[in-house]
């Protein structure tokens with residue numbers, strides 16, 4: 001089937017197999033490998049992208065749901081040079097180790113920051129509920145998110 005979707009503001013028309021997921025389309029067809037595939041079952045959040053304004057696990061998005069959608073990936077929120085304020089805060093707070101979870105974390109927080117100007121710690125925790133980090137834990141992640149939210153709200 002043919003689908004049309006916008007990824008990071010660029011329109012694409014693709015022929016896809018019925019069983020392809022958004023994570024596969026992004027990585028294998030569009031070369032956007034910043035979106036990681038971890039569990040491939042919607043449990044770990046590594047493949048989180050923003051789909052029509054909501055953070056979703058791209059591994060769970062089937063082909064028909066992509067048609068007509070607007071998708072943002074980690075490539076779309078990373079400046080051509082340097083880091084976004086959120087990425088900078090994650091670095092400053094040492095909020096990752098291996099970094100496999102980081103793109104998904106950034107996209108979950110991006111969806112939150114787009115929706116809520118200055119989210120509370122509770123709202124940050126809820127936004128990150130679906131993002132599993134096996135290395136660094138969540139304390140630094142939450143602190144980084146709070147710092148970034150403050151910066152972005154100024």
Ligand code: FES
Nearest residue numbers: 097099133134135
């Ligand atoms: Fe390794 Fe989060 S930094 S999984």
